[in-house]
Amino acid sequence: MKRLAAPLLLAAALLAPDQAGSRDLDAVVGKALFRRIWTVAGASSRQSDGLGPLFNARACASCHEGAGGGQMADGAGLVLRFDDDPAYGRQLQTAAAPGHQPEGRLEVRWQAEPRRLADGTIVTLRRPVPQVGAPDAIAEPSRGSLRLAPGLAGLGMVEQALAEAGGFGLKAMHATLAQPVTEALLLDLGLSTAEHPEPWGDCTEAEPGCRKGPHGSGKGEGGVELAPGIVHSLLAYLRSLPPPAPTGPPDPDGEHLFTSLGCAACHRPELGGLRPYSDFRAHDLGPGLASDERDPAIGQRWRTTPLWGLGRRLMQGRPLLHDGRARDAQEAILWHDGAAGAASAGYAGLPEAERARLLAFLGGL
Template sequence: MCLALWGGPAAAPASPRLAGGETTVSRARADDFLEPLANLGLLRQERHLIGRSLFRNPWVIPPSSTDARDGLGPVFNARSCLACHRGGGRGHPPQGDEPLQSLVVHVGVPDGATSRPEPTYGRQIQTYGVSRGPAQGLAAANAALDGRTATGEARVSVSYRTVEGHYDDGTPYRLREPRFNIEELAYGPLSERARLSGRVAQPLLGVGLLEAIPEARLAALADPDDRDGDGISGRLARLGNGRVGRFGHKASQPDVLAQTAAAFRDDLGITSALFREQPCTAAQTACRAQPNGDGPQQAGVEIADDLLAATAFYVRTLAVTARGPVEGTARRGEALFERIGCAACHVPAHRTEQLAGFPELSGQRIYPYTDLLLHDMGSGLDDGLATAEARSAEWRTPPLWGIGLTGRVTDGQSYLHDGRARTLAEAVLWHGGEAAAARARFAALARDERAALISFLEAL
């Protein structure tokens, strides 16, 4: 199959420039990551547009006259997917007094190697709510919500500690380490041992292609006992149901459909056949007593299966942007990326397999720069909160495709799971654990070599 690309070269033999294979869209017009796959046929584009409206339009608080679009809350973080995934790009931590927007705060109580949900607040702090009770101090932050009296779970802010260091050549740098502060707790005190961790919204480009990387390929890249002795292990995130997790900062969801359903429930308060329970714990009686947005055709859930599937279809059919020219300095940077060991986890290339129902995504040579495995990233990135699959210092290698467009797609740069890194170099300097040797080799580079490495990342 050979398909013409939007404004790009005709699909020729696989080339890293076509980072998403035949799905790749032109870089020239890339102001967001919300273009449909370049090889999506006309009928399929219609379906994509249906999903697009579900992704963009705000959901409303039940009960309402629009059964199909109500169900928001009782507690939630945003009213639409787009509110956090602006332009399909990454989120950022709040600045100054701004309420949390495209970053969510996870909460839990460490328990041996794993952690339990916080008994009252669960696993995520939802900062908005639809309570008809007396307005708590959160009213100001909630005023944007149709002027309704609303009670979220709490207000969270972030403050930073500066961490100073220097490259091996003596050049100083300053990093910032976040601390999440919680106030105005609407359902009583938080467990004393609770830990908070920030999670920025992740960029959505090419997630359908990531879903189509064969599981056997990921298993072959994993080396949990570090048999090859390179200091890098990498584990598959084996979920309770036996499937392999790929999505989320801790690879806790197996596919885009499950991730979408989890987002509907945890971020918007919208239940589905996959996640039937509202995000209220047993202790949150006021939360549990709120009206539900289910309709007669929806079998007790707030979003019907076909609409959930349409939303996931939209997200799966978001294209990858072509990579920029890798010449001169950037080409030197690409060689350094390989030489100092970045590619051991940020694995450049994969070939996708058949993904049922998605011929466009199948059989593509792609260049995402990830192994989708969990890696121990050391104490600097350890947030003290484990999940069933991932220890507290373990994170999934994020894909790097499109990372050079961050400043163009979102108004600002914030990298790593909690958005603490303000530049690509800061992101690398936080690497530790299995990536400690690669980080040390980066810090030992000469100034022009560091610049070359960064200019390669900027071309992605």
């Protein structure tokens, strides 16, 4: 994309006489950008070009419908991430611009892992095993690990509240919301920004045809496809999103169980006047949830997922955890280990009625 059209800039000047109004207009423009279907370079619309050459989605909203997290049923928002694979880069690209070939097709098979609770109840967990279907693969990819797009609502307010250590992204390795957003623009859509100026996105040196493909960069914008003003508007929209509303009334007894098990140590109910149920820090959750990193210490660490909006996600049948392996809150709890192992074991030892009370509490968040 080259720049905002002149009529839109004129509208900004007329409709935003003060700073607050300017922020509101930025959010409106950003919402449109979030929903925009991007096209490959050379398309008739220079307002929306720069996609690819390789990509996973054509719009931010494709993976974050309604600013929510990804789904498992149709694969929307589910990607295979590598620890910098020499042939495939950081992410498997499953779609391509005309004249280019996708890197492969993402397939997932499931391994059943039964878990016995203290009262004899058997819960069948499932572990995802990602596979790459690529008949013309340029190389055998490293194993990789799945990533499911997280929810975005309320994160702008969290950014303001994080006065102490904490971060964004599934590994909590980003200090600001802008960092994971520009990373997603690069890896998921192949759109370059000032932070990630590579016009070929995630194409590696092993993919010279991709690197030589057409792109939407242009002079006068730092040689990037998305000028800083475009990224600014997109971030303004994301920062304007309010936190998810609870789906049920407060349940003091359920929250007491939640706290007594130790869940609140990481899923902090309050943060800077908000109630996200997260400390936004990374914790070791054990080898069972580890991603495919060269450093196991990094692979086992995950940011505490905020639980606000959990009830709505469960009602919509959306999966949980970083790779979508958990079909409900109980499965998510039982996968926890490492620093959360005692809390998970405590849940497994509860009588059925107390487990139901805790799950009902979580369903109301």
